[in-house]
Amino acid sequence: MAEQHVIIDNLVKTYAGAQKPSVDHVSFSLPRGEMLALLGPSGCGKTTILRMIAGLIDPTSGAIRVDGKDVSSTPVYKRNMGMVFQAYALFPHMTVAENISFGLEMRNVGRAEREERVNKALDLVKLTGLGARKVAQLSGGQQQRAAIARSLVIEPELLLLDEPLSNLDAKLRDEMRDEIREIQARTGVTAIFVTHDQDEALSMADRLAVMSNGRLEQIGTPRQIFDRPQTEFVASFIGAGTFFEGEAVEPGLAVVDDLKTIRFTGTAPVGARVKLMIRPHRLRLSEGAAIANTFKGTVEHIVYRGQILTMNVRCGKKLLQADLPTHAGSLPEKGSEVTLSVAPEDVTLIGEEAR
Ligand SMILES: Nc1ncnc2c1ncn2[C@@H]1O[C@H](COP(=O)(O)OP(=O)(O)OP(=O)(O)O)[C@@H](O)[C@H]1O
Ligand SMILES: [Mg+2]
Numbered sequence: 001m002a003e004q005h006v007i008i009d010n011l012v013k014t015y016a017g018a019q020k021p022s023v024d025h026v027s028f029s030l031p032r033g034e035m036l037a038l039l040g041p042s043g044c045g046k047t048t049i050l051r052m053i054a055g056l057i058d059p060t061s062g063a064i065r066v067d068g069k070d071v072s073s074t075p076v077y078k079r080n081m082g083m084v085f086q087a088y089a090l091f092p093h094m095t096v097a098e099n100i101s102f103g104l105e106m107r108n109v110g111r112a113e114r115e116e117r118v119n120k121a122l123d124l125v126k127l128t129g130l131g132a133r134k135v136a137q138l139s140g141g142q143q144q145r146a147a148i149a150r151s152l153v154i155e156p157e158l159l160l161l162d163e164p165l166s167n168l169d170a171k172l173r174d175e176m177r178d179e180i181r182e183i184q185a186r187t188g189v190t191a192i193f194v195t196h197d198q199d200e201a202l203s204m205a206d207r208l209a210v211m212s213n214g215r216l217e218q219i220g221t222p223r224q225i226f227d228r229p230q231t232e233f234v235a236s237f238i239g240a241g242t243f244f245e246g247e248a249v250e251p252g253l254a255v256v257d258d259l260k261t262i263r264f265t266g267t268a269p270v271g272a273r274v275k276l277m278i279r280p281h282r283l284r285l286s287e288g289a290a291i292a293n294t295f296k297g298t299v300e301h302i303v304y305r306g307q308i309l310t311m312n313v314r315c316g317k318k319l320l321q322a323d324l325p326t327h328a329g330s331l332p333e334k335g336s337e338v339t340l341s342v343a344p345e346d347v348t349l350i351g352e353e354a355r
Helices: 046-054 096-106 111-124 140-152 170-187 198-204 222-227 232-237
Strands: 004-013 023-031 035-039 061-066 081-085 158-162 191-195 207-212 215-220 242-250 253-256 261-263 273-278 293-305 308-315 318-325 337-342 347-349
Touching (some): 023 215, 035 046, 035 198, 046 081, 046 191, 096 111, 096 140, 111 140, 191 198, 207 222, 207 232, 215 222, 232 242, 232 273, 242 261, 242 318, 293 318, 308 337
Parallel strands (some): 035 191, 035 207, 081 158
Antiparallel strands (some): 004 023, 242 273, 253 261, 273 347, 293 308, 293 337, 308 318
């Protein structure tokens, strides 16, 4: 196995007076240069993990290893972590350059070198020439980039970003996603990025760590997390889908609710309980030809969204979610009877190991 840069080992945090841990035996590791997204619903422990790595709070138990050395009891200022936290805004009374330079002054870097490194950091985040401005004279996106420059200028061991884009509007957020990704790739810094936005995580990260209730549910590439979710929680947190529970009656065939059968690709022992999921975009309108999995039903709800048509189709007790491309001739309407189909390889067997 390649040498890991950062190892989070069985980390636990129980806040004083709390009944249960906010972070509950979490372990993961990052190779050098990786960008990991820490993802999960509000309150699942993302910020708590980041604050322990940064050294702002102490773990109840467990270790944080950087290059093999346990830093759990190293004070913040000796850990050399770059932090961009939404709540830790720039110092408003200082100029942009003074903000960026601050960490270098704390580290007793001489004036000439400071200036050079601040200018380089400004170039890196495309704020060249704006060093003399006051923070208030920057747009939201520029302030965010100045905050990133401030965290990178110290050449951090690890870059920690806690929802750095959550206060930006949608368009700026998209641009900043690309920019952060590009800056991270160019500097090669190992980074952990907290978000509760699945699109952000899927599009920015090399790997995703999905958390729920203080625990790590699954860690993997965007593709593994999206196509091979290990738990129903991960499957439903990352993207929509219709879920089925049933029993594998022969290899690749399950009997699910209301005695319907579904073919799937994947290995589940005969007789095992299985959970299956069909993503909305995997369903298509079927025209007669019997394909393995067909569902006849009535369109209960339909929304035209330009490129796709989002429908809820009632099939017995199940409400199927389907997204259809809108280029296909005549489109179904509310109340239409439709037949949908899905190929066995497009049915996700939840809990199956990533292939
Ligand atoms: N200082 C604290 N004292 C006591 N409990 C805390 C403290 N900080 C956080 N918690 C609790 O720990 C849990 C995890 O909080 P945390 O801030 O890590 O969540 P998060 O995943 O970052 O959520 P969000 O997406 O809302 O930022 C929550 O239940 C929260 O109420
Ligand atoms: Mg948080």
